[in-house]
Amino acid sequence: MELDHIIRKFIDTQNYSVSPITNGLINSTYLVKNNDNNSKYILQNINTKVFKHPQIIVDNHLKINRMLTAKHYDFKIIKPIASISNEFLVKDPHQQIWRMLDFVENSITFLKVPSAKIAYEAAKTFSIFLNTINMEPLPEIGDSLPGFINFEKRISDYKKALKVASADLKENAANEIQYINDFLSLPEKWIKLQHNNLLPKRIIHADPKISNILFHEEHYPLAVIDLDTVMISTILYDFGDMIRSYTNTANEDEAVTANNFNSEIFKAVKEGFLFHLQEKLTPEEYENLDYAAQVVIYIQALRFLTDYLNGNIYYSITYPEHNLDRTKNQLQLLKGLRKYLNEI
Ligand code: GN1
Numbered sequence: 001m002e003l004d005h006i007i008r009k010f011i012d013t014q015n016y017s018v019s020p021i022t023n024g025l026i027n028s029t030y031l032v033k034n035n036d037n038n039s040k041y042i043l044q045n046i047n048t049k050v051f052k053h054p055q056i057i058v059d060n061h062l063k064i065n066r067m068l069t070a071k072h073y074d075f076k077i078i079k080p081i082a083s084i085s086n087e088f089l090v091k092d093p094h095q096q097i098w099r100m101l102d103f104v105e106n107s108i109t110f111l112k113v114p115s116a117k118i119a120y121e122a123a124k125t126f127s128i129f130l131n132t133i134n135m136e137p138l139p140e141i142g143d144s145l146p147g148f149i150n151f152e153k154r155i156s157d158y159k160k161a162l163k164v165a166s167a168d169l170k171e172n173a174a175n176e177i178q179y180i181n182d183f184l185s186l187p188e189k190w191i192k193l194q195h196n197n198l199l200p201k202r203i204i205h206a207d208p209k210i211s212n213i214l215f216h217e218e219h220y221p222l223a224v225i226d227l228d229t230v231m232i233s234t235i236l237y238d239f240g241d242m243i244r245s246y247t248n249t250a251n252e253d254e255a256v257t258a259n260n261f262n263s264e265i266f267k268a269v270k271e272g273f274l275f276h277l278q279e280k281l282t283p284e285e286y287e288n289l290d291y292a293a294q295v296v297i298y299i300q301a302l303r304f305l306t307d308y309l310n311g312n313i314y315y316s317i318t319y320p321e322h323n324l325d326r327t328k329n330q331l332q333l334l335k336g337l338r339k340y341l342n343e344i
């Protein structure tokens with residue numbers, strides 16, 4: 001078996017079982033169980049087309065763990081597991097990079113939020129996580145994804161994709177292209193705030209979607225996971241992405257045609273997010289929360305659409321229209337959110 005080579009670098013037995021976990025869109029993930037002693041681990045193949053310097057991810061992860069350990073933090077801290085030869089990153093014969101992480105027993109993840117209560121708990125968990133790691137002076141966090149929150153670049157990548165895409169793809173995506181083009185000026189204010197240094201630099205998670213929190217089977221939060229994107233940027237991104245992920249009544253992968261935005265959850269997320277952070281936010285941050293949510297959803301739609309037009313080179317897909325369906329989902333969510341914000 002292909003995986004055997006790599007698993008044996010981490011655990012010293014042939015008596016194991018392995019099964020894929022198909023949640024992520026970038027890395028490939030497996031659950032490995034050592035049947036000698038019943039211990040379980042998460043094994044991941046790091047997508048080095050996206051994360052060009054995996055060592056940065058490992059260093060950031062260890063740094064964040066040290067900060068969480070040093071402070072009072074009630075959630076589980078996921079540790080990277082060293083290989084038998086004491087390395088956190090291991091290369092396979094195809095030059096693929098692998099790592100192993102703690103597995104948390106009795107944990108589950110959600111692909112969509114089942115209730116406003118879970119949304120509140122998730123946002124509050126991130127609020128505590130962010131509050132715990134944002135100590136002054138900010139430690140040096142490596143940039144694992146240069147340009148990740150550079151929206152000018154996101155837009156120019158989209159325009160490039162539009163130029164080279166086939167007529168067929170553009171026809172399939174005609175409505176979505178129209179909508180994205182109509183709102184190209186939406187991120188301008190954000191870009192300006194960033195250029196003028198009006199948004200404080202903080203450590204953010206940058207992928208606080210609902211499946212990046214482990215819940216106990218009895219539905220209370222256990223751990224924040226997936227620290228790969230942890231970076232120094234504006235906390236508006238994390239708030240926006242929580243709204244993007246938690247207010248969606250559909251799975252991110254479903255092509256929806258009717259409203260998929262839930263306003264009760266919107267309120268719950270805001271309350272949970274502000275639980276620990278309210279006093280820390282500057283007026284610019286606080287006043288732009290609702291705006292940021294729109295921009296993050298818009299940029300996510302634009303990223304899915306860009307990838308569709310580029311022939312699906314970034315996000316993993318299971319069928320050709322997958323990224324277009326994801327785009328439709330995000331745009332429908334954006335419409336729902338904007339309608340709600342206009343009404344209140
Ligand atoms: C990607 O692979 P995953 O699920 O950790 C993406 C996020 C998107 C998310 C959408 C490095 O995260 O930015 O918001 O998909 N990560 C990267 O589900 O691009």
Ligand code: MG
Binds near residue numbers: 207
């Ligand atoms: Mg991620």
